[in-house]
Amino acid sequence: MIQLLRKDLLVLRRSPALLAVLVTYPLLVALLVGVVAGYANTRPRVAFVDLDGVPERVELAGEGFDVRGLIDEVSDEVELVPMQLGEARRRLETGRVVAAVIVPPGFVNDLRASQSPELVLERGRGGLTPIVTREMEALVFNLNRELQDAIVAANLGYVEELQDRLDRTGELLAELPADPRVDEIRSFVALAGLALGQTGDALRATAAPIRLRVAEDRGRAWALSAQVQAYGLALTITFLGLVLAAGALAAERDENVIGRLARGLVPLGRVVAAKVALAAVVALALGLAIALVFGIAVEVGDVTGGQPWERLPLLAAGLAVAGAAVGGLGALVGALSRDGRTASLVAVLAVLPILLVGLVPEQVSPVAAYVSDAFPFAHAVELFSAALHERDPWRDVGIATAWLVGLGLVYGSLARLAARRLLA
Numbered sequence: 001m002i003q004l005l006r007k008d009l010l011v012l013r014r015s016p017a018l019l020a021v022l023v024t025y026p027l028l029v030a031l032l033v034g035v036v037a038g039y040a041n042t043r044p045r046v047a048f049v050d051l052d053g054v055p056e057r058v059e060l061a062g063e064g065f066d067v068r069g070l071i072d073e074v075s076d077e078v079e080l081v082p083m084q085l086g087e088a089r090r091r092l093e094t095g096r097v098v099a100a101v102i103v104p105p106g107f108v109n110d111l112r113a114s115q116s117p118e119l120v121l122e123r124g125r126g127g128l129t130p131i132v133t134r135e136m137e138a139l140v141f142n143l144n145r146e147l148q149d150a151i152v153a154a155n156l157g158y159v160e161e162l163q164d165r166l167d168r169t170g171e172l173l174a175e176l177p178a179d180p181r182v183d184e185i186r187s188f189v190a191l192a193g194l195a196l197g198q199t200g201d202a203l204r205a206t207a208a209p210i211r212l213r214v215a216e217d218r219g220r221a222w223a224l225s226a227q228v229q230a231y232g233l234a235l236t237i238t239f240l241g242l243v244l245a246a247g248a249l250a251a252e253r254d255e256n257v258i259g260r261l262a263r264g265l266v267p268l269g270r271v272v273a274a275k276v277a278l279a280a281v282v283a284l285a286l287g288l289a290i291a292l293v294f295g296i297a298v299e300v301g302d303v304t305g306g307q308p309w310e311r312l313p314l315l316a317a318g319l320a321v322a323g324a325a326v327g328g329l330g331a332l333v334g335a336l337s338r339d340g341r342t343a344s345l346v347a348v349l350a351v352l353p354i355l356l357v358g359l360v361p362e363q364v365s366p367v368a369a370y371v372s373d374a375f376p377f378a379h380a381v382e383l384f385s386a387a388l389h390e391r392d393p394w395r396d397v398g399i400a401t402a403w404l405v406g407l408g409l410v411y412g413s414l415a416r417l418a419a420r421r422l423l424a
Contacts, residue, residue, distance in 0.1 A: 001266060004274035005281070008248050012282075044132055047088035047100040048080040052107040059112075067111075071101075071139065078135050087391065092122060094389040095227055099123045099132040101139075122215045166192055229294050229388065233287050234322070234380035235355055240286065241279035241323050242354075243347045245330025249275045249415075250343035253422040268419045275334070276327035276412055283323025284316060291315060291388075314387045318397065322380040325404040328411030329376065335418035379403040 048071075058067045071080075081097065088100040102120040110117035121136050169189050176182050252271065266274075291312060330347060337343035358378040360368035372378040379400045386396035 001270040001274045001277070004266065004271065005277050008244075008274070008278045009281070011248075012244075044078050044098045045096070046078045046080055046132055047091060047097045048082050049085045049088045049100060049102045050082065051085065051105050052103050054103055054108060058108055067108075067143065071143075078132060089122070090389075090391060092124060095124065096385075096389065097124075099136070101136060118213045120213055120215055162192070227385070229291070230381045230385035231359075232294075233290055233319070233384045234358075234377055236290060237283040237287055237319065237323055237380060238326050238355065238377045239351050241283055241326030242330040242333065242351050243344060244282060245275045245279045245327040246334035246337065246343040246347040247340050248278055249331050249334030249419070250337055250340040250422075253338060253340075269416050272331045272335075272412060272415045272419055275331045276324050276408070279327025279330060280320045280323035283326070284319045287319035287323075288312070288316060308388055311388050311393075314393070314397065315384065318380075318383045318387050318401070321401055321404050321408075322376060322383060325376040325380075325408035325411070328408040328415060331415035332411050332418060335415050335421060338421055373403070374407070376404055376407055379407070 054067055054071070056066065056069075080101070083091070085102065088097065088102075091097045092100050100122040102122065104118060104120060107117045107119075119136070119140060121133065123132065166189055170186075173182060173186050173189065249272065295309065333347050333350060334343040337346050354372075354375045354377050357368050358372040358375065358381065360372070369378075383397055383400035383404065386393040386400065390396055
């Protein structure tokens with residue numbers, strides 16, 4: 001089996017043009033997928049961090065307002081994902097969310113006191129950032145519109161009541177005889193009247209009770225985001241592993257070798273295992289090279305968060321597992337196709353639907369999500385994304401790895417059964 005693997009690797013080395021095409025093509029497709037994945041989503045993911053514990057209803061100026069409901073209304077255009085502050089900033093740094101809306105402590109108390117509280121918007125760079133900013137500005141406008149009338153009416157009511165009382169006090173003071181103490185009270189009443197004339201600032205503040213302060217950009221650009229890196233790795237490995245394993249297995253029949261091997265040199269199971277190992281080795285080597293280039297770009301660009309170099313061993317293990325799972329599917333395609341040209345064509349035709357169905361979000365089409373579970377691509381994306389950028393990756397890595405191992409065993413077993421067709 002080791003000799004078969006060595007032979008396949010030598011064939012690749014002796015065909016540099018073919019190898020260059022096989023490597024370049026999926027990378028170009030990965031770039032296009034990254035662009036589509038970054039921009040085609042009509043509901044960008046925005047982290048929502050509530051540090052003040054905003055209640056369901058806020059009593060303001062004698063009326064109840066559903067502030068939390070008004071905030072949730074923005075989810076028609078963006079997907080608000082509640083999370084803790086540290087997790088929100090980490091996901092923003094790695095490109096998992098495009099922005100973070102933060103409700104600071106004391107927000108509700110400031111709102112009740114007409115102190116113009118702030119919502120803080122932390123954004124990534126480029127891409128969907130302008131869209132998210134517009135949606136947050138619309139959110140603040142809607143909140144202001146709902147709260148403005150009640151606050152202004154309450155303030156004007158206070159002003160009118162004070163003015164009436166001051167007028168009545170002035171009338172009473174005018175009836176009193178001259179006295180230093182009475183003169184001091186008259187002075188106070190006059191000063192209070194002047195103070196009422198300075199209520200314009202308060203009324204202007206209530207006209208816009210909430211302000212949006214846009215913090216300094218801290219996230220990475222979409223081209224260097226965790227999503228693009230995970231999709232690029234998974235797409236490249238899926239394409240190469242499927243085509244190479246399918247073509248390499250079918251080529252054994254084209255070269256009239258499979259019959260002699262099966263008669264005693266190498267059982268069919270080991271022939272299939274050699275093709276699975278080929279896909280795993282190529283996935284490991286090429287995936288690490290892509291991660292290295294991506295990391296260098298991140299470091300040279302001084303991107304916030306940097307590249308998690310300490311996670312590369314975990315990524316390497318994931319690359320090998322994902323490559324083996326794809327190799328099992330490729331071996332099945334090669335065994336069913338029988339000849340090399342048909343196997344390569346079928347593999348290329350099959351890989352595109354597999355990739356596309358894996359890119360459809362579950363909330364858009366649950367059926368597509370169920371179908372994508374039957375193929376390694378979607379699980380490879382989850383594995384690479386968790387391995388590189390999740391704070392605690394082990395649960396997600398374990399689930400994705402279990403899926404890939406299970407799919408690899410199923411596809412490998414079916415390929416072993418179908419390999420008998422190559423002897424005919």
